[in-house]
Amino acid sequence: MKLLKEILRALTRPPVTTQYPAKPASLPPSFRGPPDFDDARCIRCFACSSVCPTGACYVQDISDGERTVLIIDYTRCISCGRCVTICPTDALHHTREYSLLASRKTLYTLSSTEVDVRFIRCTECNQPITDVSHIRFIADRLSENLPEEVRDRALEDFKRFSSLCPACRTKLARKLGTSPEKWC
Amino acid sequence: MVLNALFRWAFRRSPWVGLLQVGGCNGCTIEVVDALTPRFDIERFGAVYKSTPRHVDILLVTGCVTVGSVNFLKRIYDQIPDPKVIVAVGTCAVSGGIFTNRAESASSYAVLGGIDRVIPVDIYVAGCPPKPEAIIDALLEAAKLLAEKRQ
Numbered sequence: 001m002k003l004l005k006e007i008l009r010a011l012t013r014p015p016v017t018t019q020y021p022a023k024p025a026s027l028p029p030s031f032r033g034p035p036d037f038d039d040a041r042c043i044r045c046f047a048c049s050s051v052c053p054t055g056a057c058y059v060q061d062i063s064d065g066e067r068t069v070l071i072i073d074y075t076r077c078i079s080c081g082r083c084v085t086i087c088p089t090d091a092l093h094h095t096r097e098y099s100l101l102a103s104r105k106t107l108y109t110l111s112s113t114e115v116d117v118r119f120i121r122c123t124e125c126n127q128p129i130t131d132v133s134h135i136r137f138i139a140d141r142l143s144e145n146l147p148e149e150v151r152d153r154a155l156e157d158f159k160r161f162s163s164l165c166p167a168c169r170t171k172l173a174r175k176l177g178t179s180p181e182k183w184c
Numbered sequence: 185m186v187l188n189a190l191f192r193w194a195f196r197r198s199p200w201v202g203l204l205q206v207g208g209c210n211g212c213t214i215e216v217v218d219a220l221t222p223r224f225d226i227e228r229f230g231a232v233y234k235s236t237p238r239h240v241d242i243l244l245v246t247g248c249v250t251v252g253s254v255n256f257l258k259r260i261y262d263q264i265p266d267p268k269v270i271v272a273v274g275t276c277a278v279s280g281g282i283f284t285n286r287a288e289s290a291s292s293y294a295v296l297g298g299i300d301r302v303i304p305v306d307i308y309v310a311g312c313p314p315k316p317e318a319i320i321d322a323l324l325e326a327a328k329l330l331a332e333k334r335q
Contacts, residue, residue, distance in 0.1 A: 099318040103307055104308075
């Protein structure tokens with residue numbers, strides 16, 4: 001009786017085999033494909049390239065440092081999603097690409113986007129520090145999240161320190177000293 | 185002449201598949217085995233899994249090439265009769281993946297990188313691991329390539 005039931009069920013059910021090449025694959029909602037990059041949201045902090053474990057996501061200067069490109073190399077990307085997690089502005093997102101084939105390595109579609117980096121230079125030594133929009137992003141974050149009573153002061157300090165390169169920043173901090181009374 | 189044509193016709197839709205793991209984490213190997221199960225069933229396309237390289241037309245290679253696996257990868261490549269199609273399955277087989285880095289200094293000393301450092305590769309399948317659907321796509325592509333090579 002049990003077997004008969006099983007036979008009847010097998011007759012009515014569709015086969016378990018997927019119809020793959022004829023029908024597209026069913027992807028789970030949280031499927032992580034290789035990430036893609038959205039230039040409009042990027043603040044050029046390039047945290048993505050520093051956390052990438054395989055070096056798939058990297059920043060490269062082209063034409064003698066005139067232009068900068070952010071490259072995601074799909075031959076190296078393992079879709080771990082660390083760049084997507086670390087991105088503070090959600091400029092990176094996972095695609096739903098699942099079938100990445102190529103007959104030659106160079107035929108792989110690199111996600112290569114030219115990013116326009118406008119460097120802030122250190123006011124003391126003229127070293128490039130970071131992008132304008134990165135500094136603006138941090139300033140916005142500070143003014144949003146700091147309590148009312150310290151905000152103005154902190155932003156003033158931030159302005160003073162963010163226009164300096166790390167080396168000059170250290171020098172200034174040494175000069176000011178590290179005792180808390182001087183800071184607040 | 186007639187016999188050759190008959191062979192070509194018979195071979196056209198029966199690519200025999202071999203699987204070789206040369207390093208890496210075994211994830212892609214499991215995905216290839218998954219493609220053999222009734223759920224994905226690559227035998228729909230006439231592909232039969234064979235465990236000896238002498239019977240194989242399409243070799244699916246998974247994993248990055250380690251220093252220890254160079255010799256047997258070369259030997260198995262030579263044992264496959266011509267024409268043959270080599271498919272690099274997974275990011276490790278394509279470029280070395282997580283076991284290497286774009287910066288050579290951050291790479292492992294025991295890993296050479298992708299399998300194209302050692303043997304010629306016809307089809308690359310990226311993904312960590314690639315879905316069985318991607319492996320099916322690669323297999324169909326490889327069967328097409330094989331028919332071209334037999335001409």
